[in-house]
Amino acid sequence: MSIATTMKNSTAIAIGGFDGMHIGHQHLFAELGEHGTIVVIETGYANITPKEERENFSHYPILYLELDEIRHLDGDAFISLLKSEFPKLKKIVVGYDFHFGKDRKYSFEDLKTLFSGEVKVVEEVTLEGDSIHSHKIRAKVKIGDIKGANDFLGHNYTIMGALVAGQGIGKKELVATINIEATGFLTPKEGVYVTLTRIDDEEHYHPSVSFVGHRVTTDGSFAIESHILDGEVICNKKARISFVSFIRDNKKFDSIAELKKAIKSDINIASQKLKLLQL
Structure with missing residues (x-):
């Protein structure tokens, strides 16, 4: 099935940068259900799972949106873009620290106001009391702590x-x-x-x-x-x-x-x- 057909039939999306596709990200994907799509906001800084490398770590299809092409959008325009890409959209899944729009001025609270469907906010994911973030994985890889990086990644x-x-x-x-x-x-x-x-x-x-x-x-x-x-x-x-x-x-x-x-x-x-x- 093509990505275009999948997007047309998708009822749920998870939005984020998703560099690493780590266990924190997997918690978001777990909320998508059967007809889900991952929406990657491509910043150009991803180097754990750059570009299509992310596709090796999820069975869900992935739509890539370039940050430079959407960063100017206000909240309403961003939601309009998502609705045009996903006409059957009923649910948006984001992390607790998600921001969007011009100057990152909008948060998940604004998303709940702007979007008429369900907005699922996944809280911070931790491992042995330590919050999981891509920047921490990068730091572990740089110092050779491969076991620590792999524990956070889940792979x-x-x-x-x-x-x-x-x-x-x-x-x-x-x-x-x-x-x-x-x-x-x-x-x-x-x-x-x-x-x-x-x-x-x-x-x-x-x-x-x-x-x-x-x-x-x-x-x-x-x-x-x-x-x-x-x-x-x-x-x-x-x-x-x-x-x-x-x-x-x-x-x-x-x-x-x-x-x-x-x-x-x-x-x-x-x-x-x-x-x-x-x-």
Whole structure:
């Protein structure tokens, strides 16, 4: 079914930025019912789940509205826009901190006045007493707290990128890796991670260990590279790396031999942690 047909038949929408599609956002989506649509206000700042990446974390269709194209609207014009896009609209779901319209002057209270249907306001969602927000997830990713970020997300932090050439010594002197350029995604703290890697359009993820950072022991260039643990695979165009946990910081080694020894240890750690997850 096309997005246009879905919108025509949708009776409920959830509105927000939804960068991360985290467990707080999922509480909004849970209010949509059978004929729901997610409306993303695209600010251009989303880097946890940029652009259509959000579609991997919900079964609901998504309509994208560019903030620059709607930010000038007053409250009545905003509601008119929604009604024109969703002629059967009966319910709007927003978070407690939702604002809209010119200079963000309107809140959910105004939405209740302006919209004749139901307005469902989802209260703040917390985990172990800590409120869940996209900016907190970004902060956790930046410091390498992948477990904390994943707990807030409700899924593994994942980046996707096009295949790029490596430095050329991995397969010969170290280990074979898949190298990507993940444009638009927030880059985790430099270091080595337990990961799962999906190759091209495969449906399953391979156990892997991944490096993010500058190759300080060799040529100093920046890289995002993943070594597949269950056998060598061929990547043709792209890969998706799903971060499970942090292993260690990026470090400069005195020799290629020392680096190779560290990589072997990283592989052992990743293998053991992934095996425990499968139990």
